[in-house]
Each structure stands twice: as structure tokens, then as C-alpha cells.
Amino acid sequence: MMRPLSVLLVDDVALARHRLRELLAHIPQVRVDAEAASLDQARKHLQGRRFDLLLLDLVLPDGRGWELPAQQPALAAHTIFVTALPQHALQAFELGVADYLLKPVALPRLQEAITRVRRLAGLLDDGQANTQVLAVPAVGGTQYVPLAQIDYIDMAGHYACVHVGQRLHLLRETIARLAERLAPGGLLRVHRSVLVNPLRVQGVVERHNGDALLELAGGAQVPVSRSYRTALASALDARLKNR
Structure with a gap:
């Protein structure tokens, strides 16, 4: 299990700090x-203790x-900028910071950034990282998508299409391999060419x-084959019990 992430909030606007605290309250294992x-x-806090984020x-x-x-410089991998100014992102990334978020911050984007901090700061071992995030190609490198943000994955030819809200990521990997690799993180195979996040299911149409x-x-609507119905029912039942 991941240990709690110790957070220092730095913003001169009290309302902005309050908003961030509210968002962070929805992310497990994060503590302001x-x-x-x-x-x-901020410097006085940093002299007195070590923060993860x-x-x-x-x-x-x-x-x-x-x-x-x-x-x-050791702070860079632990730093996420949260600002209303988009024009300074390049300068910030040149320092090696983990991410650069624009206000108002959306929860999924903040979750993604925090997962990146965990990886950059070595706070996930390989086994945990593999079950928590999916690495996908991105411009200039790799992006790590938290599994909890994925709606579903389906196939288009040789490519897996990873659907995250309105965003689409393409990954050259078979659905069978993805099903095996992502099962510990909660994604469930419901069709020969579809994986789904049970937390995103709102209804079943027979x-x-x-x-x-x-x-x-x-x-979105995705197909589920009868051969996968039993596993799906178990996953949905488990979700209800954990609410």
C-alpha cells in the first residue's frame, strides 16, 4: 500500500488553498x-520538515x-505549479518540476499530476506503479494515466484506444495483454475487444x-458478452458493497 503523501500548499489566496484542500480530500493517501x-x-516550513509534494x-x-x-533543485520532482498563467509553463518544466496545472484545477488532472510526482519521487515501486497507472505515448515522451480515470479501452486495428473522458490515447498492445496487466488495478475485460472500469458503469441495457x-x-456505451457477465456482476456487486 502507498504511504500517505505529505503536502505543503503555497498560495497567497486563502480561497485557492481551500479549493485545493477540497480536491485533495478526494484523493486517497494524500495529506495536507x-x-x-x-x-x-514556505521556506520556513521546508527548513523544519520534509514534504513529499x-x-x-x-x-x-x-x-x-x-x-x-x-x-x-531536489524539490523539483516534488513540485506541481498551480497557476492562472499559462505562458510560464516552459520555464517551469525546464526546472524539472513534475507538472504545471492551470486554475481552476479539475480533480482528474490533479490526480494525474500527483501520480506523476509519486513516480518521479520514487514513491511507487514498480509493482504499485503497474497497478495504478498506464503509460501511454505522448508528445515528447510518455504520459502516465491513472487507471481510476480510464473509462474503457477498446481496439482499433492493432491499437488499443484508451478513453479518458474526452481524451483518447493510442497504445500498440493487445487487449489480452492489457487485460492481464491491468486487472490488479481494477480494469475488467467485458468483451473480446473491450476493457471497462467498473466504477464508470451506470447501467446495463440487455x-x-x-x-x-x-x-x-x-x-459512452460499450458491449459486454455473456461469457463475461458473471465477472462483471461480481465487480459491480463489490463496488456497491464498498460504497
Whole structure:
């Protein structure tokens, strides 16, 4: 099991810090241990203890947020900028920070960024990483998609199509291999060419011969074959019991 992630929030606007605390409350194993409204306050917190994650505004009353990772390079892999200014992303990433989020921050985007911090900071071992995230090709490198954010995966020719809300990632891997690899993280095979996240299932529409369509959050529909119905029913029952 992952240990709790110790967080320092740095933003001069109390409402912005409150909003981040509300979002973080929805993410397991994340704990806000301190807050700061300026660079000076943040430095005092950092002198007194070690934090796993620094959520850092860019514009503060006594300077720019990038001064902290610039002065303490070891902080970079632990830092996520949260700002309303998109134009400084390149400068921030040149420092080696984990991510750069634009306000207002959406929960799935924050979850994705925190998973990246865990990987960059070595807070996931390989086994945990494989069951928590899926690595997909991205411009300039690799993106790590938290499995909890995936709606479903289906096939298009030789490519697996990973559906995450309105985003689509393509991965050259067989559905059988993905089913085996992602089962520990909760994704379930429901068809010879479809994996689904049971947490995203909102309804089942019966069809002929025991087949059905799954209605997912967001409006998508995916097929489920009768040979997978028993495993699907067990997964949905487990979800209800864990609520």
C-alpha cells in the first residue's frame, strides 16, 4: 500500500488553498500538513520538515514560485505549479518540476499530476506503479494515466484506444495483454475487444442471447458478452458493497 503523501500548499489566496484542500480530500493517501501564503513562509516550513509534494502558486507577494525549485533543485520532482498563467509553463518544466496545472484545477488532472510526482519521487515501486497507472505515448515522451480515470479501452486495428473522458490515447498492445496487466488495478475485460472500469458503469441495457450494453458515465456505451457477465456482476456487486 502507498504511504500517505505529505503536502505543503503555497498560495497567497486563502480561497485557492481551500479549493485545493477540497480536491485533495478526494484523493486517497494524500495529506495536507502545512500551508503558506508567501515564499518566506514556505521556506520556513521546508527548513523544519520534509514534504513529499509542494503545490505551488507562481505569483506570490514576495517573489515567483519557481524560486523555490531553482534554489533547491531536489524539490523539483516534488513540485506541481498551480497557476492562472499559462505562458510560464516552459520555464517551469525546464526546472524539472513534475507538472504545471492551470486554475481552476479539475480533480482528474490533479490526480494525474500527483501520480506523476509519486513516480518521479520514487514513491511507487514498480509493482504499485503497474497497478495504478498506464503509460501511454505522448508528445515528447510518455504520459502516465491513472487507471481510476480510464473509462474503457477498446481496439482499433492493432491499437488499443484508451478513453479518458474526452481524451483518447493510442497504445500498440493487445487487449489480452492489457487485460492481464491491468486487472490488479481494477480494469475488467467485458468483451473480446473491450476493457471497462467498473466504477464508470451506470447501467446495463440487455440485448439478445445474454449480451448487453454497458452505459458509462459520460454517455459512452460499450458491449459486454455473456461469457463475461458473471465477472462483471461480481465487480459491480463489490463496488456497491464498498460504497
